Amino acid sequence: xxxxxxxxxxxxxxxxxxxxxxxxxxxxxxxxxxxxxxxxxxxxxxxxxxxxxxxxxxxxxxxxxxxxxxxxxxxxxxxxxxxxxxxxxxxxxxxxxxxxxxxxxxxxxxxxxxxxxxxxxxxxxxxxxxxxxxxxxxxxxxxxxxxxxxxxxxxxxxxxxxxxxxxxxxxxxxxxxxxxxxxxxxxxxxxxxxxxxxxxxxxxxxxxxxxxxxxxxxxxxxxxxxxxxxxxxxxxxxxxxxxxxxxxxxxxxxxxxxxxxxxxxxxxxxxxxxxxxxxxxxxxxxxxxxxxxxxxxxxxxxxxxxxxxxxxxxxxxxxxxxxxxxxxxxxxxxxxxxxxxxxxxxxxxxxxxxxxxxxxxxxxxxxxxxxxxxxxxxxxxxxxxxxxxxxxxxxxxxxxxxxxxxxxxxxxxxxxxxxxxxxxxxxxxxxxxxxxxxxxxxxxxxxxxxxxxxxxxxxxxxxxxxxxxxxxxxxxxxxxxxxxxxxxxxxxxxxxxxxxxxxxxxxxxxxxxxxxxxxxxxxxxxxxx
Amino acid sequence: xxxxxxxxxxxxxxxxxxxxxxxxxxxxxxxxxxxxxxxxxxxxxxxxxxxxxxxxxxxxxxxxxxxxxxxxxxxxxxxxxxxxxxxxxxxxxxxxxxxxxxxxxxxxxxxx
Ligand SMILES: Cc1cc2nc3c(=O)[nH]c(=O)nc-3n(C[C@H](O)[C@H](O)[C@H](O)COP(=O)(O)OP(=O)(O)OC[C@H]3O[C@@H](n4cnc5c(N)ncnc54)[C@H](O)[C@@H]3O)c2cc1C
Numbered sequence: 001x002x003x004x005x006x007x008x009x010x011x012x013x014x015x016x017x018x019x020x021x022x023x024x025x026x027x028x029x030x031x032x033x034x035x036x037x038x039x040x041x042x043x044x045x046x047x048x049x050x051x052x053x054x055x056x057x058x059x060x061x062x063x064x065x066x067x068x069x070x071x072x073x074x075x076x077x078x079x080x081x082x083x084x085x086x087x088x089x090x091x092x093x094x095x096x097x098x099x100x101x102x103x104x105x106x107x108x109x110x111x112x113x114x115x116x117x118x119x120x121x122x123x124x125x126x127x128x129x130x131x132x133x134x135x136x137x138x139x140x141x142x143x144x145x146x147x148x149x150x151x152x153x154x155x156x157x158x159x160x161x162x163x164x165x166x167x168x169x170x171x172x173x174x175x176x177x178x179x180x181x182x183x184x185x186x187x188x189x190x191x192x193x194x195x196x197x198x199x200x201x202x203x204x205x206x207x208x209x210x211x212x213x214x215x216x217x218x219x220x221x222x223x224x225x226x227x228x229x230x231x232x233x234x235x236x237x238x239x240x241x242x243x244x245x246x247x248x249x250x251x252x253x254x255x256x257x258x259x260x261x262x263x264x265x266x267x268x269x270x271x272x273x274x275x276x277x278x279x280x281x282x283x284x285x286x287x288x289x290x291x292x293x294x295x296x297x298x299x300x301x302x303x304x305x306x307x308x309x310x311x312x313x314x315x316x317x318x319x320x321x322x323x324x325x326x327x328x329x330x331x332x333x334x335x336x337x338x339x340x341x342x343x344x345x346x347x348x349x350x351x352x353x354x355x356x357x358x359x360x361x362x363x364x365x366x367x368x369x370x371x372x373x374x375x376x377x378x379x380x381x382x383x384x385x386x387x388x389x390x391x392x393x394x395x396x397x398x399x400x401x402x403x404x405x406x407x408x409x410x411x412x413x414x415x416x417x418x419x420x421x422x423x424x425x426x427x428x429x430x431x432x433x434x435x436x437x438x439x440x441x442x443x444x445x446x447x448x449x450x451x452x453x454x455x456x457x458x459x460x461x462x463x464x465x466x467x468x469x470x471x472x473x474x475x476x477x478x479x480x481x482x483x484x485x486x487x488x489x490x491x492x493x494x495x496x497x498x499x500x501x502x503x504x505x506x507x508x509x510x511x512x513x514x515x516x517x518x519x520x521x522x523x524x525x526x527x528x529x
Numbered sequence: 530x531x532x533x534x535x536x537x538x539x540x541x542x543x544x545x546x547x548x549x550x551x552x553x554x555x556x557x558x559x560x561x562x563x564x565x566x567x568x569x570x571x572x573x574x575x576x577x578x579x580x581x582x583x584x585x586x587x588x589x590x591x592x593x594x595x596x597x598x599x600x601x602x603x604x605x606x607x608x609x610x611x612x613x614x615x616x617x618x619x620x621x622x623x624x625x626x627x628x629x630x631x632x633x634x635x636x637x638x639x640x641x
Contacts, residue, residue, distance in 0.1 A: 043550030047575040052550070055628050107626050115629035122578055122615065123626065142552055164552055190591050195551050195571035228589045229572045234631055237638030253639075281634055287627040288634065290614035291574055295589035298607060 008163065008171040012038040012138070013380040014373070015158050015175035017145045018201065020049030021056065021362060022342025023181030024128035025096075025369030026376070030179075031135035033377035038173055039137055040161060042144035042182075042196045042461075045129050049183050050318055050343075052125040053193030054232065055289055056362035057118035058097060059350075061090050073360075077352020078488050079503040080214075085349040088329075089360070092367035103127035103134075120289075121193075143171055144196075146464050147393025148178065148204045148338070156208050156337040157389045168457025174389065176380025177337045179372045180205055180324065184317035184343030185472055187419035188412060191222065191313045192229045198465035199317070199472035201344040203511070205324045206471065207392040210333040211509040213346040213519060214322030215472070216479035217489035218419070219426050220355055221258050221312035222319065223272075228295040231313055235285070235292055235303075238277040242307055244268040259491075262312055262422040271307035314420050317472070319357035320489055321347045322479075325507060325519070330375025331368050337379055339372035341365065348505055353488025394511070395448040395467035397460070406451035408462050414443040415469040419476070428480055429493045436477045444470045448512070475508045482506055482516040530570040531587050532597045535608070536561045538584035548579035567594075574611055581618050583609030 014030040016023045019041030027039040041048060061069045070086045097116050098106070104127035106114050132139065145161040149172070158175040162168045182201030186194040202212060222231040223239070241249040243264055251260045264270045277285075282304060286293055296303045317323055324333050324340040326349060331339050342365035347356040350364055391397070418436040419425050447467055453459035483506060485499035486492050505519040531553055534545075539561035546554040546562050550573065555565035561584075572591040577583075586602055588595040602608060616624040 043552070044548050047548050047573070047579070048550035052575065053573045055631065057631055105626070107629055109629065118629050118631045120615075120626055120628045122575065141547065165546070190572075193550075193571065193573050195569075195573075225589070227592045229591045230589070234634060237635055278637065281637065284627055284630065286614040287624055288630050289628065290611055290624075294574060294587075294611060297610070298589050 007169050010038055010172070011174045011385045012036045013176045013383060014179065014376045015040065015173045015177075016179045016181055016373070017159060017204075018042070018049070018181035018183060018342075018344065019045030019129070019139065020181065020183050020342060020365070021051035021124070021128065022344070022365040022369040023179065024125065024132050025366050026179045026181055026341050026373035027137045028128070028132045028135050029370045029373030030377040031132070031137050033374055035377035035380055037137045038140065038175075039132065040140045040143045040145050040159070040171070040173065042142070044141045045132075045139050046125045047122070048196050050191070050193040050197065051362070051365070052121045053291070054121045055118060056121065056124065057359055058093050058116075058366065059090060059359040059363035060093065060117035062094070066090055073350070076354055078354065078498065079352065080348050080505050081352035082349050089350050089363050089367045092370060093363040096366060096370060100127055100131065103130040140171065144461055145200065145204065146460065147391045147397060148208050149174070149389040150208060150392055151387045151389060154209065154336060156335055157387055159204070160391060162457040162461065164457055164461065174385050176383030177339065177376035179339045179341055179376050180344045181341045181369065181372070182344045184320070184323060185469065186314055186316040186318050187469060187473060188416045189313040189316065189420050190224065190229045190231070191315055191318060192231045194318060197318065197343075199468040200465065201340065202324060202475070203468035203471045204392070205333055205335070205338065205340065206509065206511050207394055208335045208338055210335050210338060211325040211507045212322060212475055213325040213505050213507050214348040215317070215475040215508055216483050216506060217322050217353055218314070218316050218320040218476045219428065219489045219491055220315045220320050221262060221422070221426060222315055223258065223261060223310050223312055225295050226309035226311045229313075230292060230295050232289055232292050234289065235274055235277065236272070238274050239272050240276060241310070242271045242273070258312060259426070262426045265312060266422050270310055272310045273305070273307045274303040275305065277304060312422070314425060315357070316419065318343055319355045319361070321351045321353070321356055322476070323347065326368070329371065330378070331372040332375060339376050341368040341372040353490070355489060393464070395444070395471070396451055396463035399448070399450050399452050401449040403452045404450045406447055406463075408451065408453060408459070408466050411443045411447055411466040412462075412469060414439060415466075415473045419473050426491065427493050428491055430481060433477045433481045437474065437481065440470055440474045440477065444474060471511055475514060478514045479506050479508050479516055530567055530572055530591060530594065531564055531576065531585065532595055533586040533599060533602065534561060534564055535584040535599055535603070538582045540582045542581070544579045544581070545576040545585060549576050577609070577611045578615060578617060580612070583612065
């Protein structure tokens with residue numbers, strides 16, 4: 001264990017906040033461009049975040065297939081994506097992923113073809129960590145960022161946080177440029193690997209003045225054995241579901257099949273059997289995804305014969321699409337010195353109104369990570385430290401009124417209580433969204449006004465996480481209220497159809513007072529790499 | 530949630546303290562680490578992957594505690610299974626990474 005108490009003060013060209021897929025690619029790329037780089041990770045860079053626990057299959061299309069792939073995907077995106085960005089992501093992923101072969105042992109198939117597309121999460125993150133370390137990136141594990149720092153003129157100049165395995169000693173990094181790569185948030189649902197992803201980057205970005213986009217597209221859920229976190233979806237391609245009476249639930253094929261399950265779960269318990277999975281697949285499952293069978297084996301369930309209860313966990317913005325708005329080709333946020341990558345950024349540019357899960361999100365995390373790393377390194381060139389910096393953190397750090405005890409765990413539970421239930425966030429109604437907004441507003445006001453948790457760093461982190469969760473949930477329901485139609489991952493029971501007037505993205509900005517404005521698809525600036 | 534750290538198996542390397550993304554363990558000088566914050570466990574199984582001594586057991590129940598019997602667990606063969614199937618450390622080469630088959634499996638499910 002590193003010992004840095006009583007505090008750590010560093011100066012680096014580039015600070016990357018978050019060490020999942022996007023942050024680890026960003027840090028490596030910034031270092032490759034000659035910048036000195038520090039990466040601050042809440043957990044451990046290698047196991048934390050949703051990359052590590054999954055098996056990201058990238059959007060991987062050879063050049064000759066791209067026109068067709070982009071056309072198909074653009075149509076599915078329901079008018080909110082941008083084919084130029086799709087092209088860039090496909091090209092960057094194709095060009096860059098094989099470079100990880102120094103650290104990731106890409107397997108070959110029976111024909112001897114090297115297989116790049118789908119990587120195993122723990123091995124992928126182990127490789128990305130090794131790559132970053134080899135390039136001289138300083139990694140601070142268990143060092144969550146609590147707030148950004150900025151100059152008087154608005155330029156973001158670093159961040160500060162705490163070293164939670166070092167007596168909660170504070171750290172501060174003064175940096176020429178900062179990349180937010182804090183992932184998305186599943187609002188504390190049981191989504192595998194998502195506990196550290198509490199939307200911190202959204203809040204920190206917004207506190208610096210950045211806008212967000214696509215936050216209404218959070219109505220997405222993934223099936224898992226009840227009480228478990230195992231939201232790995234592949235096996236469920238063979239699933240048969242049953243209602244409480246044991247009757248098979250007819251699930252229509254296609255992307256919206258979880259809607260049928262959500263309705264069934266609202267009516268009562270649902271069980272599942274994987275008996276349709278062919279023997280040949282069963283026999284290799286542990287070699288494909290070693291974690292998928294763990295719950296079954298440990299519970300003594302034979303999923304190929306027994307019926308086991310299932311649930312749905314919300315994906316929030318993780319396999320939803322919203323996040324910080326990207327304003328230029330290097331993944332700038334529009335705030336000088338502040339870049340965003342991965343799920344911390346909106347993926348509407350390539351996914352539009354539907355999910356980028358399953359292929360696009362990881363290609364985006366990789367590409368946007370590289371671009372943000374490059375952009376940050378470039379921005380930091382010639383940078384001189386020593387400017388006066390001020391902490392931008394508000395709710396959970398600097399209460400507006402008299403400090404008094406605030407139930408942080410209750411605030412966290414409030415977020416889950418509004419964003420997880422199927423009849424609130426999956427099947428939305430305008431009245432329901434207004435009710436959610438009111439509940440979230442009350443919890444938000446209390447936290448913003450009064451919370452200043454004790455002296456312990458752990459409590460401060462919990463409070464900041466609660467602030468970020470509440471802020472993100474408020475943006476999500478507010479954007480959902482503004483989109484008076486149903487489109488992609490936003491379904492209004494009141495208006496179950498696409499309304500052509502809404503064929504644009506919705507931007508949100510402001511933290512206390514939230515403004516929603518239409519964003520008319522900007523052309524990609526000329527600086528495209 | 531993490532239910533067990535088998536002290537007899539533990540080598541005291543503290544790899545779990547470092548690797549746990551939600552900081553559930555606490556190092557104890559001269560002794561095996563302690564499961565200090567079980568309520569923060571996110572049931573991701575990552576600690577098991579990093580434990581070369583196979584001294585950790587995560588119950589799949591993310592919503593409540595599950596009583597476990599150390600002797601029975603030792604006999605069950607469940608300890609270290611994730612690490613073994615992942616082909617980590619001494620298992621490298623014994624269990625090939627066939628994750629790339631995912632696409633073909635999805636296609637098969639679609640009947641293609
Ligand atoms: C089960 C599952 C399966 C998936 N499968 C696929 C797939 O097959 N194909 C695909 O394209 N996509 C898939 N996805 C989506 C894909 O995994 C994500 O888009 C991708 O991992 C995002 O990477 P990221 O770096 O942005 O986020 P993460 O990997 O989640 O990393 C975010 C990191 O930020 C850290 N962090 C958070 N807050 C702070 C803070 N305040 N200070 C410091 N650090 C902080 C977290 O600890 C975490 O390590 C899947 C997702 C899930 C949940």
